[in-house]
Amino acid sequence: MSNLGIEVRSLSKSFSKRKGLMRTRRSVTRALADVSFEVAVGETYGLLGPNGSGKSTLIRVLSTLLTPDEGDVRMLGYHIPGEEDEVRRRVGRVSVDAAFYKKLSARENLLYSALLYGLDKAAAERRALEILEALGMEGEKFTDPLEELSRGMQQKVAITRALLVNPPLLLLDEPTTGLDPKSRRDVQTFLEKLRGEHGTTILLTSHDMAETERLCARIGFIAGGRLIAEGTADELKATAGAETLDDAFIALAGQKLDDEGEKRREAVLAEA
Amino acid sequence: MEQVLRQTWGFLFRDYHLTRRYFSWVVVFTFYAVVNSATVVLIGVAAGDRRLTLTLMVGVMLWGLLSVVFQEIANSITYERWEGTLEYTFMAPVSRLIHLAGVSLFSTAYAVVRAVIIVLGMLLFVDIDLSRANWPGLVVVLAVSSVAFIGLGLMAAVLPVFSPERGAEATNIFQGVLLLVSGVYYDVSVLPRWLQPLSVVSPATYALSACRKLVGIGAGSEMVAGAPLSACAYELTVLTLMGLVFVPLGLYVFALVERWAKQTGKLKRTG
Ligand SMILES: Nc1ncnc2c1ncn2[C@@H]1O[C@H](COP(=O)(O)OP(=O)(O)O)[C@@H](O)[C@H]1O
Ligand SMILES: [Mg+2]
Numbered sequence: 001m002s003n004l005g006i007e008v009r010s011l012s013k014s015f016s017k018r019k020g021l022m023r024t025r026r027s028v029t030r031a032l033a034d035v036s037f038e039v040a041v042g043e044t045y046g047l048l049g050p051n052g053s054g055k056s057t058l059i060r061v062l063s064t065l066l067t068p069d070e071g072d073v074r075m076l077g078y079h080i081p082g083e084e085d086e087v088r089r090r091v092g093r094v095s096v097d098a099a100f101y102k103k104l105s106a107r108e109n110l111l112y113s114a115l116l117y118g119l120d121k122a123a124a125e126r127r128a129l130e131i132l133e134a135l136g137m138e139g140e141k142f143t144d145p146l147e148e149l150s151r152g153m154q155q156k157v158a159i160t161r162a163l164l165v166n167p168p169l170l171l172l173d174e175p176t177t178g179l180d181p182k183s184r185r186d187v188q189t190f191l192e193k194l195r196g197e198h199g200t201t202i203l204l205t206s207h208d209m210a211e212t213e214r215l216c217a218r219i220g221f222i223a224g225g226r227l228i229a230e231g232t233a234d235e236l237k238a239t240a241g242a243e244t245l246d247d248a249f250i251a252l253a254g255q256k257l258d259d260e261g262e263k264r265r266e267a268v269l270a271e272a
Numbered sequence: 273m274e275q276v277l278r279q280t281w282g283f284l285f286r287d288y289h290l291t292r293r294y295f296s297w298v299v300v301f302t303f304y305a306v307v308n309s310a311t312v313v314l315i316g317v318a319a320g321d322r323r324l325t326l327t328l329m330v331g332v333m334l335w336g337l338l339s340v341v342f343q344e345i346a347n348s349i350t351y352e353r354w355e356g357t358l359e360y361t362f363m364a365p366v367s368r369l370i371h372l373a374g375v376s377l378f379s380t381a382y383a384v385v386r387a388v389i390i391v392l393g394m395l396l397f398v399d400i401d402l403s404r405a406n407w408p409g410l411v412v413v414l415a416v417s418s419v420a421f422i423g424l425g426l427m428a429a430v431l432p433v434f435s436p437e438r439g440a441e442a443t444n445i446f447q448g449v450l451l452l453v454s455g456v457y458y459d460v461s462v463l464p465r466w467l468q469p470l471s472v473v474s475p476a477t478y479a480l481s482a483c484r485k486l487v488g489i490g491a492g493s494e495m496v497a498g499a500p501l502s503a504c505a506y507e508l509t510v511l512t513l514m515g516l517v518f519v520p521l522g523l524y525v526f527a528l529v530e531r532w533a534k535q536t537g538k539l540k541r542t543g
Contacts, residue, residue: 015537057537063363067534088365099356101286103293108286115282116364118275145293161360 004074005169005201006039006062011071013057013225031057033225035071039218041168042199044191046216048206048249050257054225055205056095059173062203063093075169076201089117092162093171096178098154102147106132106157109146110164117165124164131160134193136186152183159187163194170194172204176211184211191215207257209245219245223253279366283374290351291382302386305336306393312457313398323489325400330483331456332394337387337414338421338476339447344379345372345425346443350432359539368527372429376422383418406486406498413486413504416511417479423518424450424475430529433538450474475514482507 013032019025031054039045049055060066062073064084073080075087100109107125114124129139135156141149146157155175162170172191176184188211194200206212212219213233221229221236229236229252233245240248249257291298309332316325352358361371428446432439453460453467454476460468471477482504490496501508533539 060359060537060540063359065359065363065534065539066537067531085365088363091363093360093363095359097356099360101290101355101357104286104289108289112282112286112289113360113364115278115285116361116366118278118365120278 003041004038005041005043005076006203007074009036009072011035011061011073012069013061013066014069030225035227037220037227037230039201039203041201042195043218044195044202044204044216046204046206046212046219047222048209048212048219048257049222050207050255053222055222056173059093059171059203059205062171063091064088090167091169091171092165092167094158094162094173094175096174098151098158100146100154100157103145105143105145106149107142109157110161113161114164119165128160128164131163132156135159135190152179155179155183156187168201170200170202172202174205176208188215209257213245221249221252223255228252276370279370280374280377283371284378287378302389305386306390309336309390309394310397313394317398325398326487326489327484328457329394329400330480330487333387333391334476334479334483335451335456336390337383338417338479339451340383340386341380341418341421342425342428342447344382345376345422346428348375349429350436350440353432353436362539368530369523372426372523372526376425379425380418380422404488404497406500409486409498409501409504410483412501413479413482413508416508416515417475419515420475420511420518423515423522426519426522427525430526433529433533450476455480475511478507478510
């Protein structure tokens with residue numbers, strides 16, 4: 001079979017919302033429109049796009065939290081929709097927001113997750129401490145309620161949760177957004193090591209140019225739910241005739257990468 | 273098999289630690305429940321009516337158990353949505369059956385402990401002889417009716433997926449209606465005629481009727497010894513059937529809404 005970690009073909013996903021006083025108008029957001037790309041096993045692929053471009057939606061489809069409207073997704077050969085159970089066993093995900101029980105400690109949150117994946121508790125605890133140490137988090141915070149940890153540390157716990165099960169596929173949705181520079185470097189160094197040592201297939205979304213360029217072999221530009229360009233950083237710069245990745249994005253997407261104003265691109269398609 | 277046990281244990285582990293971390297709230301709620309129960313039962317004492325006192329006591333005990341079973345299960349998804357962990361629970365390789373079984377197991381254990389504390393607490397305030405009650409029979413009825421309430425809880429649990437706030441509101445309204453129509457502290461015959469049909473579909477109605485017999489509340493004002501379980505055959509049959517229908521129905525409704533949520537993007541914390 002192929003050695004593809006992630007295979008996405010003509011993927012589309014829309015959300016509709018009822019609007020207006022009587023909730024009779026329907027506005028439809030096309031979060032993903034005909035997206036296709038591949039990530040080889042062991043490769044780190046970066047998705048760069050501004051807020052609202054559909055990055056998180058894509059990650060959610062790949063982690064079986066959203067059903068695609070159209071298209072075919074294969075994760076290590078397993079289909080979505082159809083083989084979600086197989087996919088779930090093989091995927092770890094880190095999202096921007098640290099989604100934890102805030103009163104529970106890192107230990108309790110992590111062991112809960114480990115048990116859901118069927119891991120042995122004692123082994124999981126040892127591994128959790130190893131990963132946290134590698135990420136540069138002190139062990140004594142392990143039993144403090146998560147709400148008492150800084151955002152940087154919470155994100156390290158989130159990464160630990162994703163890695164605890166040693167997943168062959170890792171989906172990272174802006175894992176370093178909002179982190180202090182040291183935590184950001186810790187995380188980036190760790191990811192480089194992970195790819196080198198475990199051959200993990202990683203899909204990373206970001207709107208941080210430098211990070212993407214440092215970590216990812218190939219990069220896709222996403223804007224308005226469409227994958228508008230793809231290649232190595234150098235290829236993208238050459239295609240756009242630009243000096244930097246930033247300029248390449250502006251040239252190809254016609255918008256800036258960190259443009260908050262572009263957040264909502266809702267097309268009112270149907271009015272009833 | 274080991275996998276299944278670990279996963280079930282995962283939910284018990286989580287809920288145990290959540291209870292531990294919110295323990296001061298658990299103490300406060302339990303204190304309130306004990307005091308509230310005592311004040312209800314003291315109405316019977318003040319009236320000098322042993323039959324009324326016992327009826328109120330049965331109501332307090334039963335509602336203390338069943339409403340907590342229902343509430344804990346119904347709120348489990350709400351908690352997850354508030355915390356934002358719902359997506360992570362749903363993307364774990366756990367069957368919904370194990371997930372909900374784990375939640376139901378903990379909720380029921382928690383409710384049993386609460387109910388025992390309420391009964392013991394009540395006995396501090398009210399001097400009443402319960403030695404003639406059919407205790408093994410009561411345990412059977414409570415166990416069977418808990419299953420029916422687990423089913424109701426499962427159906428309510430999925431409501432917050434539609435909307436966290438509306439879901440929690442609907443759960444409370446539903447629980448209030450159950451309290452009203454089941455005749456927890458009175459016979460359902462005192463309800464307005466138009467409400468009485470609703471009492472027929474509430475499992476609590478049958479649980480109450482059975483428990484009153486087992487505790488020894490007869491038809492007249494005289495006190496009798498607790499009836500044998502065979503006297504509750506009708507109630508037990510209805511409760512068993514309700515459990516057999518409500519639990520699979522609850523799981524089915526849950527699965528339907530989960531599928532819908534994945535199509536419409538409702539699992540996300542916001543939106
Ligand atoms: N669950 C959802 N319900 C409704 N709309 C959504 C949902 N998730 C995303 N969207 C919309 O889809 C678009 C893409 O969002 P998202 O995938 O979160 O982008 P990004 O992660 O790149 O910021 C946005 O317009 C957003 O409002
Ligand atoms: Mg996002």
